[in-house]
Amino acid sequence: MDLRDLPSVDALALDLAEEFSAPRVLLNAVARNAIENARSSLRSGLPADPSGEAFRHMSSLDSARLRSVVNATGVLLHTNLGRAPLVAAPVPLYGNLEFDLRTGERGRRGGYLRELVAASVGAEAALVVNNNAGALLLALATIAGRDGRVAVSRGELIEIGGSFRLPDLMAASGAHLVEVGTTNRTREADFLDAPGTIEAVLKVHPSNYRVEGFTEEVPFARMPAIAAAIGAPLIADVGSGLLDADTPWIPGGPPAWLAGEPGVRQTLSQGADVVLFSGDKLLGGPQAGIAVGSRDVIERMARHPIARAVRINTPTIIDLTNTFESYAANRASSLPFWMMATAPSDEIERRTRAVVDASGVDGSIVDGRALPGAGSVPGLAIPTPVLRLEGAGDRAWTALAAHDPPVVATRRDGATIVNLRSVLPGDDAVVASALARI
Numbered sequence: 165m166d167l168r169d170l171p172s173v174d175a176l177a178l179d180l181a182e183e184f185s186a187p188r189v190l191l192n193a194v195a196r197n198a199i200e201n202a203r204s205s206l207r208s209g210l211p212a213d214p215s216g217e218a219f220r221h222m223s224s225l226d227s228a229r230l231r232s233v234v235n236a237t238g239v240l241l242h243t244n245l246g247r248a249p250l251v252a253a254p255v256p257l258y259g260n261l262e263f264d265l266r267t268g269e270r271g272r273r274g275g276y277l278r279e280l281v282a283a284s285v286g287a288e289a290a291l292v293v294n295n296n297a298g299a300l301l302l303a304l305a306t307i308a309g310r311d312g313r314v315a316v317s318r319g320e321l322i323e324i325g326g327s328f329r330l331p332d333l334m335a336a337s338g339a340h341l342v343e344v345g346t347t348n349r350t351r352e353a354d355f356l357d358a359p360g361t362i363e364a365v366l367k368v369h370p371s372n373y374r375v376e377g378f379t380e381e382v383p384f385a386r387m388p389a390i391a392a393a394i395g396a397p398l399i400a401d402v403g404s405g406l407l408d409a410d411t412p413w414i415p416g417g418p419p420a421w422l423a424g425e426p427g428v429r430q431t432l433s434q435g436a437d438v439v440l441f442s443g444d445k446l447l448g449g450p451q452a453g454i455a456v457g458s459r460d461v462i463e464r465m466a467r468h469p470i471a472r473a474v475r476i477n478t479p480t481i482i483d484l485t486n487t488f489e490s491y492a493a494n495r496a497s498s499l500p501f502w503m504m505a506t507a508p509s510d511e512i513e514r515r516t517r518a519v520v521d522a523s524g525v526d527g528s529i530v531d532g533r534a535l536p537g538a539g540s541v542p543g544l545a546i547p548t549p550v551l552r553l554e555g556a557g558d559r560a561w562t563a564l565a566a567h568d569p570p571v572v573a574t575r576r577d578g579a580t581i582v583n584l585r586s587v588l589p590g591d592d593a594v595v596a597s598a599l600a601r602i
Contacts, residue, residue: 165213167206170199176218184222186229194222233570234591234598238548238583240504241445241537245572248444249500249588253482261478274481280488282456285407285429287439289462291455291471292484296403296442297328298474299453301337303399303438304364306465310338312363315394317350317382318343319375320368330368339364349380355390365391367436369403369426384426388435397461400436402426405447405454413496414506421536421544428456437461443480446536448501449487450480504585505536505546513549515584519592520551523599527553527582534585551582553602560602567598 171179176195177188184191195218202212233245241247264271272278274292281290293299308314314334321343323329334341342362345354355365367387382390384400391398409427411418425446432439438461443452453474455465465471476484490496497506516529532550553560560580564571571594574581587595 165202165206165211167203170202170206170212170214171195173199176215179215180218180222183219184226186222186226190225191222194218194225197221231569233572234594235586236564236571236573236582236584236595238532238534238550238574238581238586239537240501240534240586242586243537247451247537248448249504250450250483251500252479253486255479255482259478261481274476277481277485277488280485280492281454284488284491285432285439285456287432287456287462288459289457291462291466292443292476292481293453293455293471293474294476294480295451295474296401296440296453297333298470299440299455300399300401301333302465302468302470302474303440303455303461304334304337304339304366305470306468307397307399307438307461308337308339308364312339313342313360314339314364314366314399315342315344315355315358315362315396316366316368317345317354318347319345319350319379319381320366320370322368322370348375348378350382351380352382352386352390355382356393358394362394362396364399365394365396366399366401368401384431384436385434391437392435397437398435399438399440400431401440402428402431403441404445405441405443407447407491407496413491413494413502419506419546421546423544432456438465443484443487446501447487448496448499450483452476452480452484500588504534504588507585509547509549512584515589515592516549516551516582519582519584519596519599522593522596525551525553525599525602527551527599532581532583534583546585548583548585551584553580553582555579563602564598567594567601569594571595571598 173192173195176199177191180191180195198214198218198221201217202214205212235242235245260271262271262273277292278290281292282288293302304314321330331341342358344350344358367384387398387400404425406425406427408429428439428441436457438455438457440453440455443449443454455462487499490499496502513529520527529549530552532548533545534548535545555578561573561575564573582595
């Protein structure tokens with residue numbers, strides 16, 4: 165190919181349009197970029213394939229376009245698939261987001277939701293923002309303030325997905341980190357002996373990892389007394405958002421895989437000034453950051469300038485309201501996450517056998533496990549029967565992912581694993597249809 169053989173942007177975009185249903189403006193941009201790259205290569209004496217580059221790029225973009233998928237990985241809160249599964253409520257064209265229907269004057273955004281959240285955990289007040297990192301940033305900036313010193317155990321200086329690090333977020337809030345204890349052992353005396361004036365004490369639940377062996381940490385129950393002795397407020401970040409450690413919505417109480425997970429209600433009742441947690445994960449709602457605690461602290465957070473930057477949007481308010489109303493009405497077991505997490509293993513096995521029979525696929529049902537996921541209860545799993553397609557490897561996984569809608573399974577030791585615990589029963593037919601393609 166030489167410069168005279170390069171296609172026009174319109175011609176290449178038309179070729180792309182035969183395979184991809186993307187807007188013409190995007191097809192034109194991809195075609196133009198591929199042609200420009202080819203022109204540069206040819207001028208440098210290098211080979212060029214503008215059509216191949218354009219199709220590869222457009223294929224990558226098309227696969228990244230947000231769409232519904234069936235999660236057959238067995239990871240219930242799959243970070244890359246959107247975390248907690250939701251039955252999204254319809255969003256009104258117009259709504260009383262910040263409008264008082266009694267007076268016709270401006271109302272408070274999320275006022276009903278804030279009262280509902282507070283009542284659900286026995287807090288004086290509540291505030292909801294876009295995610296838990298935003299809630300922690302806001303709490304640090306409000307309580308510690310610029311140049312305020314915050315005491316944290318070295319064993320809790322977490323990093324989560326996307327290279328988010330607690331020390332970096334604290335620096336962004338303007339507060340100064342005061343590390344106490346060691347990586348594996350922190351005692352009460354380490355907090356009490358922290359040098360200088362401490363404006364806040366932060367306790368973080370390390371929900372995405374475990375430190376085992378020669379370890380010691382101060383439990384949440386002891387932290388309020390330590391903070392009081394120091395004369396500083398306690399910020400308790402419980403992370404995963406287990407609303408109540410007693411799980412009254414689960415018959416028979418909390419399952420074994422929830423052992424040691426702190427509850428929001430219990431942490432608050434033990435005396436924390438503010439408790440932070442996620443709206444998704446173990447709460448089972450949409451991604452959000454929730455702060456509950458004393459009215460003084462929460463209202464100060466709501467008035468801080470950062471609150472505007474991290475405020476919650478309308479669809480999230482609607483979905484989170486539905487989530488908390490489910491807990492309030494003792495219907496939390498009907499939330500998709502809890503339905504999946506608490507489904508009996510024999511029910512999962514029955515559904516898996518039905519999928520095998522309907523698809524005709526050659527596979528075996530073996531003992532496996534499902535994971536809560538998203539950094540919740542690390543190291544603990546839910547026993548679950550799974551479908552193992554031996555020797556299928558990438559071929560079977562790719563065929564499932566190419567189905568419409570895509571079915572996302574896992575690959576392990578040369579086999580493809582299909583786990584129905586993370587699939588709603590209504591999607592079993594989709595899984596069977598996708599398996600029949602293999």
